Amino acid sequence: MSSEALVAAFTLLSFGIIVAAVAFGSAIGDGIVASKAVEAIARQPEARPNIFTFLFLGVGVLEAFPIIGLGLAFYMLLVVVGVPNGLMQHFAH
Amino acid sequence: MHEQLGEHTIWQLPVLGSVHGDTIVTTWLVMAVSLAFFAWIGASYRSAYVTRRQTVVEGAVNYIADLATSTLGEKGEPFVPFFIALFVFIFLMNQFGILPFKALGLPFGGSPTADLNTTVPLALVVFFLTWIVGFRELGFKALGHLVQPFWWLLPINLIEQVTRPATLAARLFFNILVGELLFIIIANIVEAHVTVGPVNLSLSVAIVPFFIQFFNLFVGTVQAFVFTLLAIVYLSLAIADDH
Numbered sequence: 549m550s551s552e553a554l555v556a557a558f559t560l561l562s563f564g565i566i567v568a569a570v571a572f573g574s575a576i577g578d579g580i581v582a583s584k585a586v587e588a589i590a591r592q593p594e595a596r597p598n599i600f601t602f603l604f605l606g607v608g609v610l611e612a613f614p615i616i617g618l619g620l621a622f623y624m625l626l627v628v629v630g631v632p633n634g635l636m637q638h639f640a641h
Numbered sequence: 642m643h644e645q646l647g648e649h650t651i652w653q654l655p656v657l658g659s660v661h662g663d664t665i666v667t668t669w670l671v672m673a674v675s676l677a678f679f680a681w682i683g684a685s686y687r688s689a690y691v692t693r694r695q696t697v698v699e700g701a702v703n704y705i706a707d708l709a710t711s712t713l714g715e716k717g718e719p720f721v722p723f724f725i726a727l728f729v730f731i732f733l734m735n736q737f738g739i740l741p742f743k744a745l746g747l748p749f750g751g752s753p754t755a756d757l758n759t760t761v762p763l764a765l766v767v768f769f770l771t772w773i774v775g776f777r778e779l780g781f782k783a784l785g786h787l788v789q790p791f792w793w794l795l796p797i798n799l800i801e802q803v804t805r806p807a808t809l810a811a812r813l814f815f816n817i818l819v820g821e822l823l824f825i826i827i828a829n830i831v832e833a834h835v836t837v838g839p840v841n842l843s844l845s846v847a848i849v850p851f852f853i854q855f856f857n858l859f860v861g862t863v864q865a866f867v868f869t870l871l872a873i874v875y876l877s878l879a880i881a882d883d884h
Contacts, residue, residue: 601708601870604863604866604867605866605867605870605871607863608863608864608866608867609812609867609871611816611860611863612808612811612812612815612816612864615815615816615819615860616811616812616815618819619815619818619819619822622819622822622826626826
């Protein structure tokens with residue numbers, strides 16, 4: 549196996565690991581934020597607009613991390629190694 | 642795809658050196674659009690009746706103004722126009738990426754916020770605003786925030802002061818950049834005609850850009866809101882004198 553193919557293979561593998569890890573973490577975080585918001589609204593329905601504001605704040609801050617992770621992973625995949633170009637050449641007829 | 646990610650039209654200016662021309666032109670366009678929009682809103686105040694557009698915009702402005710005054714208290718009143726301008730400016734810059742200027746071959750287009758040269762100055766504006774207002778409100782007691790709650794936490798507080806604008810800029814930048822990146826990647830996959838046996842897999846993802854654009858609309862709105870709200874929170878932390 550050539551070293552280029554090896555680099556491409558491990559880059560694909562690390563891309564998968566990065567995306568899976570950030571998706572896992574942010575999904576748990578989003579779940580905690582949403583469940584606490586539902587609890588708070590159930591306890592105090594009159595505070596709903598306030599809770600919604602901070603729900604969106606929390607989700608917005610939280611969603612930045614998977615997107616930054618995804619951006620760095622794509623950067624690694626596309627710019628540093630240039631994997632999809634080679635991949636597409638294999639598949640495209 | 643001819644469109645490459647992170648590729649900008651470079652202008653060579655006499656004093657400033659090389660700058661990203663497309664980002665600057667798109668930002669000017671956004672400024673013109675927002676000025677025209679607010680002129681249009683303002684013109685409705687000349688009539689004796691309350692118009693529909695006036696009511697709609699007042700609702701949105703009141704929402705941000707209530708957020709600012711409930712977090713900052715009475716001291717927050719003078720900063721309400723700044724936060725509204727910040728929100729509208731970032732929101733419009735985020736949504737400008739939808740318009741296909743670059744795809745039509747024009748030398749501008751794309752979201753200006755998908756460029757660190759836009760987001761870092763915005764974050765620095767918020768950073769300097771918090772410090773200048775903190776000094777104006779509290780004098781040199783504003784430096785006391787760096788030694789809260791114990792003096793030996795000074796290094797951690799200094800790191801926090803640096804990471805606040807850094808994360809503010811990086812969060813906005815990466816959110817918008819990845820939105821554009823996903824679009825380019827899906828377009829690449831559709832164009833590549835990946836076939837497995839008789840099935841053309843590329844055509845099956847041809848619907849996905851539609852949903853990505855919905856995602857971008859949502860992300861652009863939420864990130865503009867988060868940027869504004871975090872600016873309010875940082876300002877409220879800077880002018881709090883409860884130590």
